[in-house]
Amino acid sequence: MRVFVTGATGFIGSAVVPELISAGHQVLGLARSDVAAAALTRAGAEVHRGELVDTASLVAGARASDGVIHAGFIHDFSKSADSVAIDRKAVEAMLGALEGTNKPFVLTSGMAGLAPGRVATEDDAPPPEGFGAGRGQTENVALAAANRGVRVSVMRLPPSVHGAGDHGFVPILIDIARRTGVAAFVGAGANRWPAVHRLDAARLYRLAIEKAALGTRLHAIAEDGVPIKSIAEAIGAGLGLPVKSIAADEGQKHFDWFAAFAAIDVPSSSAKTREMFDWKPAQPGLIADMKENYFKAST
Numbered sequence: 070m071r072v073f074v075t076g077a078t079g080f081i082g083s084a085v086v087p088e089l090i091s092a093g094h095q096v097l098g099l100a101r102s103d104v105a106a107a108a109l110t111r112a113g114a115e116v117h118r119g120e121l122v123d124t125a126s127l128v129a130g131a132r133a134s135d136g137v138i139h140a141g142f143i144h145d146f147s148k149s150a151d152s153v154a155i156d157r158k159a160v161e162a163m164l165g166a167l168e169g170t171n172k173p174f175v176l177t178s179g180m181a182g183l184a185p186g187r188v189a190t191e192d193d194a195p196p197p198e199g200f201g202a203g204r205g206q207t208e209n210v211a212l213a214a215a216n217r218g219v220r221v222s223v224m225r226l227p228p229s230v231h232g233a234g235d236h237g238f239v240p241i242l243i244d245i246a247r248r249t250g251v252a253a254f255v256g257a258g259a260n261r262w263p264a265v266h267r268l269d270a271a272r273l274y275r276l277a278i279e280k281a282a283l284g285t286r287l288h289a290i291a292e293d294g295v296p297i298k299s300i301a302e303a304i305g306a307g308l309g310l311p312v313k314s315i316a317a318d319e320g321q322k323h324f325d326w327f328a329a330f331a332a333i334d335v336p337s338s339s340a341k342t343r344e345m346f347d348w349k350p351a352q353p354g355l356i357a358d359m360k361e362n363y364f365k366a367s368t
Contacts, residue, residue, distance in 0.1 A: 071095040073134035076141030078105040080234055084271035086112050097134050121155055124162035131166035136173040136278050153203035169218040175277045176211040176223050178204050180335045189337040191286045215283050222281035225288050227263035231358050243304055252305035252312045255320050258298025260334035265291040266352030276346045287342045291350035294336035303356050307364035
């Protein structure tokens with residue numbers, strides 16, 4: 070299968086590309102720059118020049134392939150609404166290019182806001198409003214394309230996709246701890262982040278493009294929920310900093326724009342995904358990975 074991959078040189082996409090190639094697939098990777106193009110060439114992929122805001126390039130890439138993995142997203146938290154809007158237009162353009170072909174399209178989404186107060190499952194619909202609603206509604210847009218002859222599936226990723234090169238939520242917490250001199254958590258620190266290693270997630274993306282039935286929601290979850298207190302303790306140990314509980318009303322001051330993310334509780338299950346795809350995460354868990362790899366520069 071020739072698979073068009075957006076975000077092909079990103080943290081997750083750069084693991085998806087070799088996973089696909091090692092399984093015998095051809096990869097057409099989206100590249101915005103010469104540096105990205107060179108990285109794809111080294112990985113053994115074909116290069117397709119373009120970017121997420123260039124919908125014509127996305128349409129061409131989708132039409133030239135047997136399926137699409139959409140792993141690209143502009144992670145600019147200062148302009149999150151703009152990032153969601155760009156993502157939705159990109160998704161609509163690629164789905165339009167695949168209409169009537171029954172080719173697979175794997176959309177990347179998230180967990181936030183799925184099931185407040187309980188463990189989220191693959192059966193949960195995205196939230197209609199509030200935290201996580203933006204990308205959640207893009208799920209609905211994508212799944213609606215099933216009626217137009219596209220084999221859409223949704224890959225939901227947890228707050229922590231960890232591994233070598235991580236620049237996501239855990240590194241943000243580490244940077245905040247370095248800046249403030251304390252590894253903090255809110256209240257009892259019992260709120261939980263599900264987690265998965267990038268290599269385990271990459272394998273699930275491959276299984277999705279190969280096997281996922283129309284309308285399938287997959288949860289790339291290796292750990293249902295790692296308490297934020299445990300993450301803070303690992304950060305404190307790794308940086309040699311005190312670990313401290315702060316009151317909820319102090320969260321905004323300490324974590325700044327990241328306060329809402331530091332306080333979310335999103336335990337999530339992948340039981341149905343594991344059973345459906347015989348997916349067995351094999352990489353180290355989040356805390357073990359942090360201890361082994363996240364603080365080497367500071368030692």
